[in-house]
Amino acid sequence: MLFAFSSSLSYFLSPRQVLLKHPAPGDIFRLGGIVQVGTVVKGQRDDKPYTSFRITDGQASIPVVYTGILPDLFRQGQGVVTIGSMAPGEHEFIADTVLAKHGASYMPADVEQALKKAGKWNPKFGPPPNAATWNDKTPQQIEAENQGSQPQ
Amino acid sequence: MESPLTQNYAADTGIVTKPGGAGAWLHRYANPGRFQRLVTPILPWLAGFALLVTITGLIWGFFFSPPDWQQGIASRIMYVHVPSAWVAMNGYALLAICSLLSIVWRHPLADLAAQEISPIGAGFAALCLITGSLWGRPDWGTYWVWDARLTSVLILFFLYLGHATLIRAFDNPQHGYRAAAILGLVGVINLPIIVFSVYWWNTLHQGNTISLTGPSKIYITMLWPLLVSTIGFYATFFAVILARISSAIMEQRTRVLLLTSAENSGTVALDTPS
Numbered sequence: 001m002l003f004a005f006s007s008s009l010s011y012f013l014s015p016r017q018v019l020l021k022h023p024a025p026g027d028i029f030r031l032g033g034i035v036q037v038g039t040v041v042k043g044q045r046d047d048k049p050y051t052s053f054r055i056t057d058g059q060a061s062i063p064v065v066y067t068g069i070l071p072d073l074f075r076q077g078q079g080v081v082t083i084g085s086m087a088p089g090e091h092e093f094i095a096d097t098v099l100a101k102h103g104a105s106y107m108p109a110d111v112e113q114a115l116k117k118a119g120k121w122n123p124k125f126g127p128p129p130n131a132a133t134w135n136d137k138t139p140q141q142i143e144a145e146n147q148g149s150q151p152q
Numbered sequence: 153m154e155s156p157l158t159q160n161y162a163a164d165t166g167i168v169t170k171p172g173g174a175g176a177w178l179h180r181y182a183n184p185g186r187f188q189r190l191v192t193p194i195l196p197w198l199a200g201f202a203l204l205v206t207i208t209g210l211i212w213g214f215f216f217s218p219p220d221w222q223q224g225i226a227s228r229i230m231y232v233h234v235p236s237a238w239v240a241m242n243g244y245a246l247l248a249i250c251s252l253l254s255i256v257w258r259h260p261l262a263d264l265a266a267q268e269i270s271p272i273g274a275g276f277a278a279l280c281l282i283t284g285s286l287w288g289r290p291d292w293g294t295y296w297v298w299d300a301r302l303t304s305v306l307i308l309f310f311l312y313l314g315h316a317t318l319i320r321a322f323d324n325p326q327h328g329y330r331a332a333a334i335l336g337l338v339g340v341i342n343l344p345i346i347v348f349s350v351y352w353w354n355t356l357h358q359g360n361t362i363s364l365t366g367p368s369k370i371y372i373t374m375l376w377p378l379l380v381s382t383i384g385f386y387a388t389f390f391a392v393i394l395a396r397i398s399s400a401i402m403e404q405r406t407r408v409l410l411l412t413s414a415e416n417s418g419t420v421a422l423d424t425p426s
Binding site: 009010011012013014032070071072073075081097098099100101102103104105106107108109110111112113128130131132134135136 | 218219220221222223227230290291292293294297298299300352353354355356358359360361366367368369370371372373374375
């Protein structure tokens with residue numbers, strides 16, 4: 001019972017939880033996780049623009065289809081919460097709403113660029129590295145530190 | 153017979169009161185008297201410090217800190233949002249300590265402090281909710297969601313409002329102090345829920361950025377204005393609270409003096425010209 005109470009306090013289900021629970025098609029719930037890199041496809045369906053992508057939690061992933069305007073922070077490799085229901089018969093989630101989930105890191109653009117150049121981080125593949133490696137270093141220091149060791 | 157505390161009050165005010173009647177509960181204001189002597193001289197300095205540091209922190213944060221690479225300038229809302237959240241939560245912890253002092257030791261200053269903290273705490277909680285909402289629209293894509301973090305902070309706001317209402321709801325203030333102190337203590341359970349909500353449950357709200365034990369996930373040029381702004385918000389909170397407690401003490405003293413003089417003169421006319 002405590003577990004049920006606890007899970008009802010959770011704002012969203014992860015793909016793994018959805019595959020375990022098998023919500024009935026049409027039941028509205030929230031599906032959250034990371035937008036899987038390389039799965040975002042934009043197209044037209046019935047004259048309406050739509051976006052499809054997969055939401056993953058590292059263990060399982062579920063294809064999502066969404067028709068509408070994406071929030072500014074919607075990015076591959078970043079957190080997202082979608083509201084909608086499973087399509088009948090198909091293993092596909094039809095989202096009515098897409099919310100971007102922001103990470104806990106606060107970083108200026110030049111530091112992000114420096115981490116990228118140094119090969120220490122690609123935002124597409126998850127959260128930034130250990131904060132101690134960047135939170136008080138100048139972009140030049142960050143670039144200089146790892147050049148050569150991890151060329152990209 | 154006068155208690156030493158009554159004599160203390162008499163020395164404070166130059167008024168010797170009769171035992172019994174209004175005089176019997178005068179002794180309670182002995183400690184508030186010491187509070188007044190302590191607070192009155194430092195209050196202008198604290199208020200000036202609060203104003204200066206808050207303005208410095210906010211100007212630094214709004215105009216001289218780098219925007220976040222993803223959120224852009226919307227990230228600067230944190231220089232108001234985060235300090236107000238911290239003050240709202242620790243303000244409630246302070247309210248709970250006052251409630252405990254009130255229930256266990258019947259400390260009269262604690263009752264006054266609790267009475268003056270809750271409206272101000274509600275203000276900081278509201279500021280936190282409003283700024284968070286304004287940030288949520290561009291960055292999440294929504295003003296509000298019912299996730300565990302947002303909901304528990306909304307509950308904090310309602311606890312403050314409930315306390316502020318309850319403590320003023322009785323003709324006999326002692327009844328209000330008692331009831332509000334119980335509410336204040338029960339509400340403490342909400343504090344760990346706010347803090348750990350982002351780890352116990354899946355929430356739309358992100359996890360903690362600032363860490364006291366490990367490296368903080370925030371760049372140093374954003375961390376400094378955030379810390380300065382936080383010190384400013386705390387100083388503002390304490391300056392306002394102390395000023396309010398001080399005037400609440402004066403208000404009670406005035407009431408007691410009026411009661412006493414009415415008792416001594418045998419009339420109840422409070423506006424008799426002298």
